[in-house]
Amino acid sequence: MKKQKALISFLITAFLFFFLLKDIDFILFFKYLREGNPALVAVAVSVYLFSFVIRGLRWKLLISHLGSFKTGELAMLTVSGYAVNNIMPVRIGEFARAWVTGKTKNVSRTAVLASIFVERVFDGLTIAAILFIMIFLYPFPQNIKTLGLMAFAFFLLLFLFIMVGTFSQKPFKILQFIRDKVPASGFMVDVAEKFLKGASSIKSTRIFIAATVLSFGVWAVELAVYVMITKAFNVDVPAVGYLLMLCAANLGMLAAPTPGGLAVFQAAIVYSLKFFSILYEKRMAVAIVLHMSQIIPVTIIGLLWLWYNQITLSMIEREEEKDIGNIKS
Numbered sequence: 001m002k003k004q005k006a007l008i009s010f011l012i013t014a015f016l017f018f019f020l021l022k023d024i025d026f027i028l029f030f031k032y033l034r035e036g037n038p039a040l041v042a043v044a045v046s047v048y049l050f051s052f053v054i055r056g057l058r059w060k061l062l063i064s065h066l067g068s069f070k071t072g073e074l075a076m077l078t079v080s081g082y083a084v085n086n087i088m089p090v091r092i093g094e095f096a097r098a099w100v101t102g103k104t105k106n107v108s109r110t111a112v113l114a115s116i117f118v119e120r121v122f123d124g125l126t127i128a129a130i131l132f133i134m135i136f137l138y139p140f141p142q143n144i145k146t147l148g149l150m151a152f153a154f155f156l157l158l159f160l161f162i163m164v165g166t167f168s169q170k171p172f173k174i175l176q177f178i179r180d181k182v183p184a185s186g187f188m189v190d191v192a193e194k195f196l197k198g199a200s201s202i203k204s205t206r207i208f209i210a211a212t213v214l215s216f217g218v219w220a221v222e223l224a225v226y227v228m229i230t231k232a233f234n235v236d237v238p239a240v241g242y243l244l245m246l247c248a249a250n251l252g253m254l255a256a257p258t259p260g261g262l263a264v265f266q267a268a269i270v271y272s273l274k275f276f277s278i279l280y281e282k283r284m285a286v287a288i289v290l291h292m293s294q295i296i297p298v299t300i301i302g303l304l305w306l307w308y309n310q311i312t313l314s315m316i317e318r319e320e321e322k323d324i325g326n327i328k329s
Contacts, residue, residue: 009089009258016263020270025281032285037232044228045293049301051221052079058122058214061207062115066107076305077101081116083302084316086260086295094120096316104309118202121162124254125155126215131247138240140275151251163202222246229290235283237276245272260295 056075063069081097094116102109132152135145164171179189202208226242248268253261269287270280306312 013258013262016258016267020263020266020284023280024284028279029281029284032233032282033289035233036285036289040228040232041289041293044225044232045297047221047228048225048294049297051218051225052298054214054218054221055119058211058218059115059119061211061214062118062202063107063112064207066111066115067105069105076302077104079298080302080305080311082295083299083306084313086299086302088313088316089257089259091256092316095319099316099319100306100309100311103311118162120254121155121159122211122215123218124151124251125159126212126219127247127250128152128155130219130243131251134240134243134247138238138244140244144244148247219246219250222250225294226290229293230286232289233282233286235273235278235286237273237278241273241276244275245269248272260299261291265291 052075053071055078056071056073059074059078060069060071063074077097077100080100081093083093084096085091085093094113098109098113098116101107101112128148128151131148135148140148161171175189175192202211223242223246226245230237230242230245245268248271249261249265252264252268256262256264258264266284266287269290270283273283273286
């Protein structure tokens with residue numbers, strides 16, 4: 001099964017890259033790559049790594065009901081999860097982060113995984129909200145506006161479902177009704193119930209407000225990275241262009257089946273910059289460097305941290321199935 005997942009992920013990545021690169025002028029592409037400003041790229045990498053401190057602080061709030069944690073430790077756990085996502089398919093890094101946190105901090109893995117799910121909902125809703133506002137500020141095609149509205153509606157409904165579940169038993173009753181009427185949904189209902197229980201930390205208004213502010217902080221820092229990398233290639237787009245790149249790439253990455261969102265990220269950036277009459281080869285140069293400036297340093301740091309803590313990828317692979325079993329139990 002694991003080999004099949006890896007093979008499917010590889011085939012999807014290869015298929016997407018084939019269509020992205022089949023008509024590219026490689027001589028021109030490499031010319032633009034050489035013209036990039038390495039100093040500005042290096043600064044962007046440093047800024048991107050700083051965003052994990054903010055992520056660690058937000059996660060500290062979301063798992064405060066499980067105990068006391070240091071922001072730096074949570075930031076490194078987050079980096080390690082991203083590192084695993086960057087080299088393994090189907091977002092196994094989320095399970096890895098939950099397992100490593102449970103193992104090293106002696107807390108419930110299921111509760112930790114639930115907090116990661118809530119974290120992703122905060123990310124998705126923040127990005128979707130930015131996209132929702134943006135589509136009214138620029139004359140995008142109707143398909144972009146429709147996707148923006150759909151993304152915002154989806155994450156808003158998911159967020160409201162979680163919020164209602166923290167203050168009311170109604171969502172649990174709805175899930176019980178689904179379980180009774182559709183027996184085959186038992187596993188998914190069990191997962192949803194555990195995630196709702198794991199969201200109990202946001203019962204606090206203070207934590208909710210702080211997590212929301214920090215979510216916008218995370219994406220403000222990442223937006224700065226997008227601006228710097230784009231500027232490193234002398235590509236000039238209006239503010240809405242940077243926002244579109246940020247939203248398209250990260251909404252795509254939330255569900256990307258490829259390791260590190262490879263090809264999905266590049267497609268999102270190339271398509272976003274298309275609206276601003278930028279040559280395809282230059283768009284691809286920006287997309288490649290922007291993505292590599294994020295996944296390469298994070299992967300190196302994350303894998304080194306796992307190695308230092310005597311955690312191997314094979315251990316993570318073995319524990320993945322156990323984590324799913326823990327959710328079901």
